[in-house]
Amino acid sequence: QVRLVESGGGLVQAGGSLRLSCAASGSIFSINTMAWYRQAPGKQRDLVATITSGGSTKYTDSVQDRFTISRDNAKNTVYLQMNSLKPEDTAVYYCKMSVGRNVYWGRGTQVTVYS
Numbered sequence: 239q240v241r242l243v244e245s246g247g248g249l250v251q252a253g254g255s256l257r258l259s260c261a262a263s264g265s266i267f268s269i270n271t272m273a274w275y276r277q278a279p280g281k282q283r284d285l286v287a288t289i290t291s292g293g294s295t296k297y298t299d300s301v302q303d304r305f306t307i308s309r310d311n312a313k314n315t316v317y318l319q320m321n322s323l324k325p326e327d328t329a330v331y332y333c334k335m336s337v338g339r340n341v342y343w344g345r346g347t348q349v350t351v352y353s
Contacts, residue, residue, distance in 0.1 A: 240264040240342045246348030255321045260333030260344050262314040270336040272309050276329035278324035323351045
């Protein structure tokens with residue numbers, strides 16, 4: 239079994255920064271793609287950023303040049319550095335990891351950006 243735990247969310251003023259972390263524990267041999275999603279109230283869960291095992295990254299347009307996804311394979315951890323935050327970034331942020339043929343999700347961490 240694999241467990242993902244996110245941390246780093248909180249309340250921040252517009253223009254500020256936060257760094258999210260998501261650590262995986264359990265029966266892990268190797269982790270393929272890691273990703274961050276977010277879900278705002280009343281909306282669907284949307285992809286924010288992905289990073290492959292080789293380090294290739296992709297971002298949704300709305301966070302390009304503001305957010306940076308990275309990973310530490312030795313710690314089975316993925317990060318999301320969020321800069322220049324906007325009120326529209328307010329959401330619950332979830333991490334997702336592909337381990338073998340399985341996909342695992344964290345429980346989410348709340349990010350609230352006020353103006």
